[in-house]
Amino acid sequence: MSTTTHAIAAPGPGAPLEQTTIQRRDLRPDDVLIDIAYAGICHSDIHQARGEWGEAIFPMVPGHEIAGTVAAVGSAVTDYRVGDRVGVGCMVDSCGECEYCRADTEQFCVKGNVQTYNGVGFDGENTYGGYSKQVVVRDAFVCGIPDGIGLDVAAPLLCAGITTYSPLRQWGAGPGKKVAVVGLGGLGHMAVKLAAAMGAEVTVLSQSLKKQEDGKRLGATEYYATADETTFDVLRGRFDLILNTVSAQIPVDAYLGLLRVGGAMVNVGAPGEPLSYNAFSLIAGNKALAGSMIGGIAETQEMLNFCAEHGIGSDIETISAADVNTAYERVAASDVRYRFVIDTATIGA
Ligand SMILES: [Zn+2]
Numbered sequence: 001m002s003t004t005t006h007a008i009a010a011p012g013p014g015a016p017l018e019q020t021t022i023q024r025r026d027l028r029p030d031d032v033l034i035d036i037a038y039a040g041i042c043h044s045d046i047h048q049a050r051g052e053w054g055e056a057i058f059p060m061v062p063g064h065e066i067a068g069t070v071a072a073v074g075s076a077v078t079d080y081r082v083g084d085r086v087g088v089g090c091m092v093d094s095c096g097e098c099e100y101c102r103a104d105t106e107q108f109c110v111k112g113n114v115q116t117y118n119g120v121g122f123d124g125e126n127t128y129g130g131y132s133k134q135v136v137v138r139d140a141f142v143c144g145i146p147d148g149i150g151l152d153v154a155a156p157l158l159c160a161g162i163t164t165y166s167p168l169r170q171w172g173a174g175p176g177k178k179v180a181v182v183g184l185g186g187l188g189h190m191a192v193k194l195a196a197a198m199g200a201e202v203t204v205l206s207q208s209l210k211k212q213e214d215g216k217r218l219g220a221t222e223y224y225a226t227a228d229e230t231t232f233d234v235l236r237g238r239f240d241l242i243l244n245t246v247s248a249q250i251p252v253d254a255y256l257g258l259l260r261v262g263g264a265m266v267n268v269g270a271p272g273e274p275l276s277y278n279a280f281s282l283i284a285g286n287k288a289l290a291g292s293m294i295g296g297i298a299e300t301q302e303m304l305n306f307c308a309e310h311g312i313g314s315d316i317e318t319i320s321a322a323d324v325n326t327a328y329e330r331v332a333a334s335d336v337r338y339r340f341v342i343d344t345a346t347i348g349a
């Protein structure tokens, strides 16, 4: 048994997205039915809908930045009630028993976390994401959205927010620390807001100075153009932490040169081609080159609470269902400040 809900789907790799209907399962005892209000458009939605990340499941309903309200709960759900404001991010299930699940890092589940869309659940059913009016999710993978944050500006926190919050926390962004954020896009603008709220001194490293005013408004104290070669001399040895949000080739050695001794550069962007670096760029200064993948559910809740305390949401452009394909073109062209959010009331309307 299942119920029918309206959704926006890519029928095949690279095909324009179109409106359709999908089935959502009937509630199991630990399930939550969510009326989705807003769904953010993440760059990874576009890669997957276009089949750029290898094998994928079509039709695909993307969307892993989901915010809405609880419409119904299963008989065993105690943490959520009808009407609660909730969000769902990049995963909807994991084994719950392995060492990583037990350590609240479900994203590294040894059986594989179940992705919110373009995934297969432990029941063998394909998963469909947030470009939809309703979704059914196991309670353990639902987060509460505090009252202080609008659902529209909260939606992107579920991916862009946690993807940047987690490495900033892990690598000690805070008072007395100098943090550089590479790239001022969907991820970068969240990284600037969060690092500044954590008390770090934030510098944006962007290709040009085009978004300098935005960067300062978001919380950066300095802003440099990486197209200007002198930037890498001026800032040599400056940063404790560099968070690279760019999904493109960058001269890694040049960036590692901007770190203090013992500093770390953490990648959350994922370029299609391998990055290369000289080992001495790390050895000569005990530096670290690292990566980070979203965050666990407990940390995602911590991030949402932190955002509510500090009045942080995503900067968004709200669009209707009819605008999704245009929005994809604009995201691919880096023409959005800083996240598109689909008003799901316009789906199936
Ligand atoms: Zn994402």
Ligand SMILES: [Zn+2]
Residues within 6 Å of the ligand: 094, 095, 096, 097, 098, 099, 100, 101, 102, 108, 109, 110, 111
């Ligand atoms: Zn597990």
